[in-house]
Amino acid sequence: MDFNFDTKTVHFQKKKSGQPATKATPIYQTSAFTFEDIEDLENFYKGKNDYLYTRVGNPNTDDLGEGVAQLEGAPKGLSTSSGISAIMAGILSAVKSGDHIVACDDLYGGTYTLLSEELPDFGIEVSFVDFTDKQAIRNTVKPNTKLLYTESVTNPLLRVEDIDSIVELAKEMDLYTMVDNTFATPYLVQPYLQGVDLIVHSATKYIGGHSDVTAGVLAGKENLVAKAKAKVINLGSNLGPFDGWLACRGLKTLSVRMERHVKNAALLAASLRETEGIKKVYYPEFVSEKGNGAIVTIELEEQVPVENFVKSLDWVKFVATLAGVDTSVSYPIATSHRSIPEETRQRLGINKQLLRVSVGIEDSKDIVEAFKNAVKKSLS
Numbered sequence: 001m002d003f004n005f006d007t008k009t010v011h012f013q014k015k016k017s018g019q020p021a022t023k024a025t026p027i028y029q030t031s032a033f034t035f036e037d038i039e040d041l042e043n044f045y046k047g048k049n050d051y052l053y054t055r056v057g058n059p060n061t062d063d064l065g066e067g068v069a070q071l072e073g074a075p076k077g078l079s080t081s082s083g084i085s086a087i088m089a090g091i092l093s094a095v096k097s098g099d100h101i102v103a104c105d106d107l108y109g110g111t112y113t114l115l116s117e118e119l120p121d122f123g124i125e126v127s128f129v130d131f132t133d134k135q136a137i138r139n140t141v142k143p144n145t146k147l148l149y150t151e152s153v154t155n156p157l158l159r160v161e162d163i164d165s166i167v168e169l170a171k172e173m174d175l176y177t178m179v180d181n182t183f184a185t186p187y188l189v190q191p192y193l194q195g196v197d198l199i200v201h202s203a204t205k206y207i208g209g210h211s212d213v214t215a216g217v218l219a220g221k222e223n224l225v226a227k228a229k230a231k232v233i234n235l236g237s238n239l240g241p242f243d244g245w246l247a248c249r250g251l252k253t254l255s256v257r258m259e260r261h262v263k264n265a266a267l268l269a270a271s272l273r274e275t276e277g278i279k280k281v282y283y284p285e286f287v288s289e290k291g292n293g294a295i296v297t298i299e300l301e302e303q304v305p306v307e308n309f310v311k312s313l314d315w316v317k318f319v320a321t322l323a324g325v326d327t328s329v330s331y332p333i334a335t336s337h338r339s340i341p342e343e344t345r346q347r348l349g350i351n352k353q354l355l356r357v358s359v360g361i362e363d364s365k366d367i368v369e370a371f372k373n374a375v376k377k378s379l380s
């Protein structure tokens, strides 16, 4: 299909022929598929039949992996039970016991925990370095290093990764690259097209977009995604059909949601920069020509007690997630960044006055007012 991005978001699923040719893709809520006879079963192994058993493959979960791969411009994709299991599958496709990974030290907390606490038990060693310092990356690479791991836009301080230079470094040192593109989404950034080998998403966030599903996607080079698919099957980290269906439904509106999310976030960031009681506003620049993302991180002045501010948020939800259609706020030091060492948090500027705003698709005037009111109320 040679559609443009916005068309691909809606038409990533194959048009089914024959009857019943449903307009919407049905939910294949089944653990297994049936065969006419032994020959028909054998046809599965010959690649002539697509489906055998849902852990191995299911139309709803395959659609999600393939849909995101299309939007990323990657040849192959797969879906998994969560963003974290997609990261694990991707890592295991590129490294094995005895290998070493160099990862950015400014990662999503769950990823940091997976890399620092679980991977060593698999015999995989990980070093965390400041990815703004290319020489530090170079110095950390060892003979057994296989992979560079980072995020296209980091969380919660929204540093925009210099993907071109990471790719250049990796090519020079013969390493694989893997990028978590959850915050930017392929609407804004397409790291595969910049030469990254593996792209990972927590589809729980903008891909699903409605805070009603936990899912992950891995997309990238054909051979690596094929290896990762074997890991998903053999380790049992597949996604359920209904969750795949929900995430696909979300994906269809990615472009229209992102357009509004991004517009609202830019307006909120600009307004909070002028708001008394807000010490700092983190909102990136130059993420893409379509805009700079939908997360705005704020640091409150000391005279605005964070406890009061959170209580004053009115209709804005206080949560441990992001990227839904409704505006929400989260508290990184208590949630996503709880496991990041205090020393790293301090260096990055992740402190107790820091809140991450996931800007929704409501009317921007209501969003701005909610935040201005919350500052005003918590001051008094």
Ligand SMILES: *Cc1c(COP(=O)(O)O)cnc(C)c1O
Binding pocket: 082, 083, 084, 085, 108, 110, 111, 151, 155, 180, 182, 183, 201, 202, 203, 204, 205, 214, 215, 216
């Ligand atoms: C949420 C998140 C993850 C983990 O995804 P789950 O779906 O919760 O497993 C990974 N990376 C980033 C950037 C995230 O925001």
